[in-house]
Amino acid sequence: MAAQFDRTCVVSAKNGAIVRKDAEMSSEEVETLEKGTVVRVDSERTLSNGTVRCHIADRGWVSSKTLKSHDVKPQVCVLHGTAANGKIVRIQLGALLPKLSSVDLVFVDGPRLASEGNAQYNMMRSFFGKDQVLREFGTATLDDRGWRTYDGVDRAVDEAEAAVRARFPGAPPRALLGFSQGANFTTMLAARAERRGEPYACVVLFCGARPGWAKQMPSLLFETPLATPALLVAAKEDTVVGDGPYEMAKLFASPVVLTHAEGHKPLPSADPEALNALTSEIAAFLRQHTITC
Known part of the structure; x- marks a missing residue:
C-alpha cells in the first residue's frame, strides 16, 4: 500500500517522521516510518488514532506509530x-x-x-x-x-x-x-x-x-x-x-x-x-x- 504514496523527503524530528508528497516512497523509507500505520496529514491541526496530537505544516504522510513514540506537543x-x-x-x-x-x-x-x-x-x-x-x-x-x-x-x-x-x-x-x-x-x-x-x-x-x-x-x-x-x-x-x-x-x-x-x-x-x-x-x-x- 505504501508504494502508491507520494513524497518529497523523509524528515525525522521530534514531531515525528513526515513523508512529504512528490515522489514514490521506497521500502527503506517505509522502514523509517517504523512500520506504523501510515496516515494522511492534510492540515496544521492533525489528530492520530484519537489520542496523539501533532502540528505539521506540510501535506503528506506520517507514521502513527512514530507519533505515538514521541512526545508531540504544540x-x-x-x-x-x-x-x-x-x-x-x-x-x-x-x-x-x-x-x-x-x-x-x-x-x-x-x-x-x-x-x-x-x-x-x-x-x-x-x-x-x-x-x-x-x-x-x-x-x-x-x-x-x-x-x-x-x-x-x-x-x-x-x-x-x-x-x-x-x-x-x-x-x-x-x-x-x-x-x-x-x-x-x-x-x-x-x-x-x-x-x-x-x-x-x-x-x-x-x-x-x-x-x-x-x-x-x-x-x-x-x-x-x-x-x-x-x-x-x-x-x-x-x-x-x-x-x-x-x-x-x-x-x-x-x-x-x-x-x-x-x-x-x-x-x-x-x-x-x-x-x-x-x-x-x-x-x-x-x-x-x-x-x-
Missing part, C-alpha cells in the same frame, strides 16, 4: 520585553512553566541589541546580571498621546518575523506569548498572520503598552478587531504601561483580560493563591486553543 513562541532576552523571560515566567507541560515553549531573542540609553537597561543588568546580553525587538518611542510607538515599525516587525522563522524552520508555532514589548510585537505578528490567512491558534499578552503602533501599521491590519483568541494580563500597579492591556484588548474581537495586584511583571509573587489561580487560567487557555481534538 509549540508556543515566547517573546521577551525590552532590554531582556529569552533567558530572562523564562525566569520571569518561572511559576507558569510547570503548568505548561502540554506545550513546547520556545524562547526567541530579539534581533537587536538593546541600547545603553534604554530606560530599562541598567535596571535589567543590575537585577539579572551584568553578563546578560540584553536585546529588543524595536526602538521604543511615544506618540503625541503618550502611547507606545516604534521607530521604523514595519522593518522592526519584519525582523521579528524573521527571528521567529529562524527558530521554527519546519513549521510556524501554534501560538505566541509575549511580555511587555514582546506583547506589543506579538500582537503585530498575530495581526499580520491573521490578515494573510494563517492565524495563530491564540496569543497570551502580559503587560502590553497602549498600542500607538497600531496606527503606524498598514490600516488593513487593525481595520477590524482580530479574531485570534487573546488572553491579556494587566497589572493593577503597573506604572510602566498603565492601562495599556485594556487598550490593547480593544484590538481583539473576544479578548479575555485577567489581572494581578502587583507592578510591571507578568506574574505576581506576593500572593501564592493569586499566583496559582492566574497561572492555572493561563495554562487552561493555552490548552484549550492549542490542543486540537
